[in-house]
Amino acid sequence: MNTSDTLESPQRCTIQSMFHPFKPKSFPFGKKVAAEGYEWMYTDRIQQVEAQWLASDNLYVQPHYLQALEDAKTTGLDFRYLLMFKNGQPIGGITLQLLTVSAAHSIRSLRQGEIRDFWDRLKFLLASWGKYRFMIWGNMFLTGQYNQWWKAPEDEIPALQSATLKVLNCIARQEKIQILMARDCFERDQPLENAGYHAIDFQPNMCMDLSKDWKSFEDYLNAMSSKYRVRARRAFKKTEGIIFKELDLRQIELFADDLNTLHHSVVEQADFNMLWAGKNYFVQLKEQLGADFCLTACFEKERLLGFYTTIRNGKELDANFLGFDPKANREYQLYLAMLYKMIEQAIVLRCEKICFARTALEIKSSVGALAQKTYIYLKHTNPLLNYILPTAVRFGEPKEEWVPRHPFRED
Structure with missing residues (x-):
């Protein structure tokens, strides 16, 4: 294949991409392009490369x-996949996500108009200049380096x-990208x-390794110092009237609007957030992942107060999205109860590790x-601008001041 028709040489690509405007597409979807001693296939649908995607x-x-x-x-998120071949055989794959972001909408203080001083005004002015198109080498729905596989x-x-x-x-030139991001190394x-x-x-x-000695949730509690064990039991008393129920696919579909509302009530309070999960996110994950995706709802009688989701990835349990009514959270300490429930779930599933992702660092600690x-x-x-x-x-960047806690007894 004559690569000059489809892809510039590495030198032209890296130098001209910095000083010249974007040029016509050189990676048509679903077609192999030769460059750098390999062949590359770029597409916007995983189905198109599923047979060669040796994950x-x-x-x-x-x-x-x-x-x-x-x-x-x-909304605002597109998916891309880059597959590499050598001698006609797939040897690697990368997931990409294209996201359009407004800084003024992603930073809570700017989104809610909390302008207190000169520096807030300056932030708002800079953030209001426009939207930025990101190409993300990774996954905006998770914390972790889950973006590639290699068979080379x-x-x-x-x-x-x-x-x-x-x-x-x-x-990046082809997709009119301003910022490239490689997530979570x-x-x-x-x-x-x-x-x-x-x-x-x-x-x-925020991650926690689960001890092999923890055969039950009670074993986990017994590993705590008395101060934190008392704190946990006090939290359990606050939720004695709350029912925690895992929802099946039909129930997730039934409560879709309420789940979306509760999720957004939490996202709106985050200091910084680039992505809001779509209404169909929970339905699609349950439909595709089955038992590996768990959505647990919190009810007071018939009233839905909140929910949390987890994904089992082999021996690891990952906390995913959640939502709750702010008033109910204050009254029942729902968020803390959710963290304990996730730990209990991980122990029951015999997981070796649980990851709670970012934010709320101190309570997770x-x-x-x-x-x-x-x-x-x-x-x-x-x-x-890169400089x-x-x-x-x-x-x-919003700052979160926190103090690490140490809930377990020292041997």
Whole structure:
């Protein structure tokens, strides 16, 4: 194949993409393009490459999960997939998400008009300049590096990843992207930094390893110091009149509007949020994942007060989206009760680890979660704006002050 008709050379791609406007598409969906010693197929539908998508045991890169995200039709979010071939055989795949974001809408203080001083006014002015189109190498619905699989020999993966970064630069031009994002690396990534990406350490991922000695939830409580065990039992008393019920697919469909309303009531209070789960998200995940997706609702008699969702990924349980009535949460400590219920679920399922994701760091710490540092890598396609990007991000980033808690007895 003559690659000059479809893809610029690596040098032209990386240099011209910084100083010239976007050019016509060079990666038509569903067609192989040769570059960097490999062949690449780019598409917007997982079904188109499902037969060649040799995903690992990781649920989050398997076609049925990716199909659920597509079918949920979240506003402002589009899906892309990049498949790599060598000698006609698939050797790697990457999930991409294209997201249009308004900073003025994503930052709560700006969204709600909480302008208190000069710096708030400046933030609002800068954030109001327009919308930004992101290409995300990762998954906006999760905290973690769930975005790729490789079947290439171990010693070839660095070269393959380097070639992938060059191809992504060209795809960014094609898709009219302003900011490229590689999500949730648990350690510094030198190839990304060499390619001009900036490492930003946002809020950590809150995770807890489950002891093999915990055969029941009571074992978990007994591992706590008396102070935190008393606190847990006090929380249980507050929810004695609340019924926690796992919903099946039909019930999730029935309560879809109420679940969406409760979810949005929580999202609206988050300091920073780029994505709101669509109304069909919970229905699609239950339909595609079955028992691996669990939505538990909280009822006071017939009244729905809140809900939380979890996804089982092998031996790991991941907290996903939730929602609750703010007044009911204050009265019954619903959020704390939900965290304990998730831990109990993980123990019953014999999981080895539970991840609670970001936000609400201190309360998650109080049930036993530890902070796992994560880096998000960002790169602006404009060289000048890329230079000042880290400063701009830090300027607009909401801060959460918190004190790590230590609920378990020391042996």
